[in-house]
Amino acid sequence: MNSDPLWSIFINASLINNFVLAYFLGICPFLGVSGKMETASRMGGAVTFVMLVTAVCAFGIQQLLLLIDAPYLKLISFIAVIASTVQLVEMFIKKMSPTLFRALGIFLPLITTNCAILGLALFQTNKGYGFLQCVVYALGAGAGFTLALVLMAGLREKLALAATPDVVKGTVLTLVLAGFLSVAFMGFAGLGS
């Protein structure tokens, strides 16, 4: 069992080891949906929710697999849970807010293949977190993902107005921006343990 205090888990997951900028997880939506501030923050919300549900389910599955002694089923059962959670969220959003559903478009079903979520489920089992720690870890990771996405969207909205050479437009510029953000987040490395 891991005995890290909850606040340190949260800070660690959201700032020091930010999932996007330090672990390179969830790069696809990070590059794809970070064009506009509004979609970016909503995408962050959706991902955080899926992370929370996955973390709870993954905790249960891990206990069950330990019980029946079948660790090799871990990956397959995790991905099955994630796929069904995303399906659920998709139906929910479609019912509650068709506008948001259209704005997120293809990136909503693609949350299934967002490595940040499977990564979260794998890391929490590797670290041996308890139930409450798993929940806080998921919240921290979600907050970190949303923060990175929103920061990026803010920068890109400003940059859209600047005159840039044709060669660097698109992915190249976004990657350079991500690099600088990542350097900035390294400054958090001194926080906590």
Place this chain on the structure above:
Amino acid sequence: MTDVRSDHGPSPTDEFLKGLWKENPVFVQVLGMCPVLAVSNTAENALAMGLATMFVLVLSNAVVSMIRSFIPRQVRIATYILVIATFVTVVDYVIQAISLDLHKALGAFISLIVVNCLILGRAEAFASKHGVGRSILDGLGMGIGFVVALLCLGGVRELFGSGSLFGVRVFPDQFQDWVVMILPSGGFFTLAAWLLLFNYLKQRRARPGPAVEVTS
């Protein structure tokens, strides 16, 4: 089951070659970014990751293509993911058996091959529509393209970040290592530089065409 010859379209050789350059998964399609950036801090890690991904890609392409006529449309993505997850579990245990150090260095990223958009993308876009032979060729081409791209990144990052290549010291001792290259930000910068090079070459060839907009 369709046989290789009865498929229409480009020849099998083109099917294989397109992954290397024209539709290179990393530099042109910008797919599967997470492992590309995360484990390319040394050339050795990059090579191992590339080979593992290629293995999964070829086998999952073959299986998806074999069972493509039995899968109902609604559950196809879930089926593909389960097929991929099975092969990734195999790779995970094989790497653990071959070299425990390598397994530790790659960490969770071996398991994360499951969610590599490149593999799911090829299953959906190619293997579900073509015969087994072609799907294997496509997987091989794309896989080799992926390995080459990873090596390009890993080589550059290791060369400047630790002054060595595959663990062998290349630069003289006076060389001051650029620590930033092996840190996360170095991954972003190196990939940006490679994409810039590709965009520039493409634009020079197609002048006076517009800039090539790559979206992922």
